[in-house]
Ligand SMILES: NC(=O)C1=CN([C@@H]2O[C@H](COP(=O)(O)OP(=O)(O)OC[C@H]3O[C@@H](n4cnc5c(N)ncnc54)[C@H](O)[C@@H]3O)[C@@H](O)[C@H]2O)C=CC1
């Protein structure tokens with residue numbers, strides 16, 4: 001197959017490698033000329049995961065037309081804040097039937113739309129759209145360490161198409177019809193990883209981390225149920241699986257960002273020092289928009305938003321979280 005991958009950050013590079021190793025020809029769209037030159041001439045991405053030699057099946061370009069010409073499938077891996085811009089940029093170069101899978105994790109600011117909904121609005125064809133998410137740190141996937149993921153689409157045919165496309169001996173793919181649940185889990189787990197980073201950053205231990213992950217899962221499940229997703233998705237790879245991976249991994253940018261904020265650093269400090277995206281920073285705001293629309297309570301998300309965007313003191317926020325009225329363990333799911 002000829003596959004166009006749009007976005008040459010860590011995850012776009014790792015997915016391109018996976019597809020190349022799987023025997024597909026990959027046209028990888030990158031923003032910067034030097035990234036394109038390095039991938040084409042030296043088979044390495046100079047900015048992200050640069051120690052890995054990339055498959056010779058990967059050809060990079062800064063041209064959308066060049067990447068998308070003759071593509072049998074399109075893989076979207078730009079940051080979630082760029083979903084609408086990316087959808088508009090590719091629309092002129094794909095057919096009405098070209099299958100498109102979104103691998104970014106977030107929710108659109110303002111509208112509260114999920115990436116798949118933004119793509120449906122911009123390029124149409126709900127049935128040809130899919131999403132991919134799971135506990136998949138690019139640093140490990142690119143080294144072909146055994147991982148698994150979920151591919152969700154409203155169309156079983158499209159889900160199966162991408163399941164086959166991505167499956168390799170080291171990357172196991174499951175299908176689902178719950179695009180809403182998978183995308184909400186993907187956005188949510190990043191916020192909880194920031195909370196875990198904040199918690200370790202102020203000196204709390206593993207009990208607090210487990211508490212945040214578990215109650216974060218309860219928040220995630222309430223929102224998924226309210227938005228029309230299937231709460232059982234939260235128990236799967238896109239929910240619990242990715243929550244564990246992101247909250248516990250040395251690779252997680254969101255967790256690292258939380259640790260930095262606890263040390264008094266800002267989102268700009270994180271971005272300047274890593275050139276990477278900590279999606280949870282935006283998601284703590286966008287998920288709150290959805291929670292307000294659906295009347296769902298998200299106490300941990302709200303604390304993360306207050307600390308990241310309103311300068312709330314982390315220790316005081318933790319005390320406020322702990323002193324809320326006592327509750328039944330499960331409600332609203
Ligand atoms: N890194 C990982 O392990 C995984 C990342 N993801 C998701 O994939 C998406 C992309 O993240 P990464 O590949 O990790 O990116 P990254 O954090 O490694 O790099 C940032 C990317 O954003 C691009 N970028 C920044 N500003 C841009 C602009 N104005 N226009 C176009 N591109 C711009 C940069 O060129 C670069 O490709 C995110 O939604 C992330 O949550 C999903 C699974 C795993």
Ligand SMILES: O=C(CO)COP(=O)(O)O
Pocket residue numbers: 105134135136137138190193242245246251252253254255277278279
């Ligand atoms: O989504 C990811 C792993 O599944 C990557 O998480 P971070 O963005 O926190 O590194």
